[in-house]
Amino acid sequence: MALGTLVKALQNIMRKDAGINGDAQRIEQMTWMFFLKVYDAKEEEWEFHDDSYESVIPEELRWRSWAVDSKDGEALTGPELLDFVNNRLFPGLAGLDLPEGAPLSQVIVRQAFTDANNYMKDGVLLRQVVNAIDDAVDFTEYKERHAFGEIYETILKDLQSAGNAGEFYTPRAVTDFMARMVDPRLGESVADFACGTGGFLTSALKLLEEQVETPADREVYSRSVYGMEKKQLPYLLCVTNLLLHDIDQPRIFHGNSLDRDVREYRHEPDGLFDVVLMNPPYGGSENDAIKNNFPVALRSSETADLFLALILYRLKEHGRAAAIVPDGFLFGSDGAKVELKRRLLEESNLHTIVRMPQSVFAPYTSITTNILFFENGRPSEGVWFYRMDMPEGYMHFSKTKPIRLEHFDPVIEWWNNRREIDEDDHPKAHFYTPEELKEGGYNFDLCGYPHEEEEILPPDELIKNYKAERERLDAEIDARLSEICSILGIEL
Structure with a gap:
């Protein structure tokens, strides 16, 4: 056949x-x-x-x-x-x-x-x-096995339109872009604590494979990646994926990465990693027993917040990370989100935020997402924000017209030659100092999209979007109110 x-x-x-x-x-x-x-x-x-x-x-x-x-x-x-x-x-x-x-x-x-x-x-x-x-x-047969990789990719893509199973798959263009920007090197350890089908890990392996020159290098390559996945289907897909990439002893574990006190990792060198690439699950929630695994200031009802905190605790000194977060994290003003953003600025050198257009994850969700790039161990000198616009000729991405790696070419060109860009009186790329971000109440909703295309969405998506918009407006009102009260010397 x-x-x-x-x-x-x-x-x-x-x-x-x-x-x-x-x-x-x-x-x-x-x-x-x-x-x-x-x-x-x-x-x-x-x-x-x-x-x-x-x-x-x-x-x-x-x-x-x-x-x-x-x-x-x-x-x-x-x-x-x-x-x-x-x-x-x-x-x-x-x-x-x-x-x-x-x-x-x-x-x-x-x-x-x-x-x-x-x-x-x-x-x-x-x-x-x-x-x-x-x-x-x-x-x-080596050639047939690697030819099958294309068929396996088809199966993974089908997950995006398979109801809730879509949450396990991040488009390959996104994982490849993030891995390329973080640039893992042979000898470094790469982790994904909610690894789904293994997309980030295999994107990293492709880059590491190019660096293999000797049998000793091959041994190092085979031990390079680590993942954990809570749900059975993506776990099995991930393990098979790594076997196809010649990882004979896949360090992929079936379990919940959040089910342990994060503070313990600081005392365990084997639990720390040089590179973390992740699309943390968002929109979910964990029980109180899970939240208790985090310091009080970082306890959140939002799963994505907990995973972002986990990354901060599991990155080695000078380790590098790229993580996807929904818009709600950028403008969120609750205690855990503000504390995370403070730590990213003061301790983890948050240096770049790429704002991705809606529908990158269509048809699974139309929630707008962003990529945070940061490094552990030193304060940020400032954050570059870059708005990635829809490619010419696209109204939105879909199963038949998915996002492709070449759509990131303008981002990569800008990344290597950073400059501020304004389009139609709206900033497309801009540099903000840590002081500016702190004075703005840690509202990272910057370089956003000036015009949203109106789209008819299913009721559940409309509700999610309305809730996200309400949170954004509430955060903006709170920030303005706090600024006014500060000027007038009034305590809230």
Whole structure:
């Protein structure tokens, strides 16, 4: 089967199955099978290079034992295949008995199936999907494995239109741009504490791969990235993604990065990183037990705020970070947001904020987002704000017209030759001193968009946007009121 038609063919087969409802479940169904297929190919490599290698997976549960159809009538199908997958494969992999200190290449198998699901109810259709995957790509062939990377990217992009699953995927153009600007070097550690499908990590790996020249460099490369993901589907996608990038021991963990006192990391060098690239989840909230893992001044009901605080605690001295935040963070005036912005200015050399246009994350969300670039260990000398406008000919981004890396070319050109820019009496790029930002009440809503295109949005998006606009106006009114009271000598 041609690689270009693989994903569509798989989705068409699964649409006939009564157990699968929607694109998100179809993607999850494909993902656990791709994982086992890729893992089996990696095991062939490990066996070839090490005669003593023994699989952690029981022989009957290995892909080569049950999934490969030799066309001799012996392959499991129908009710027998369904029974095997539901009652032996999934429980067997989720319950693997691993010794303490087992290598990550073994741990990821158990973690991958701890919360995984088989949604298909028709064993004949399941056999058709398994055969299509097994016949499509020979992962032991280097060229085919890397050609499959394009198909895997198609699966990840499909997440954006798969309901809430879209929250796990950041457009590749954005991850590539951020990684390029932060410029990780071989020997540095790169982390994403809510890594989703691994987009930031693989963007960093592409840059690190170019620096590999010796076998020793390859060893350093293989230990370069770290990630943690709370939800099962993106975790499994991420692990498979890294295996495809020849990371045999992926340091990717299934859990909540916020579920620990952040102050402890300052005493653990292994918990600190040279580079952090992140799109922290926003719009969510954590319970009080999670908030208690942060100093009182940084406790927030907004998940994105907590992750930003986590970055501050887990960056090494002189470490570099790029993080995406919604507009609400820029103009937010609650205690945690103001304290975060104060620390970014006074302790973490916040030096650049790139304001991205609406619809970068469409169709998942139309909330406007921004990229913060900062470094740990010294105060900011001032912050450059740059407004990234829509490319010529675009009203908005969409699934069929997504943001591309070349759309960042004007940003990169400006980045390397910084200057203030005004367009139609509105600042497009401007430098603000720390004093100016402090005097403005830490309102970072600067170099914004002078004209918003009116767009008909779903009710939930309208509500989110109205709430964000109300917060922005409240912050602006509070700042003006505080300024007036200060002039008049009146206490609020």
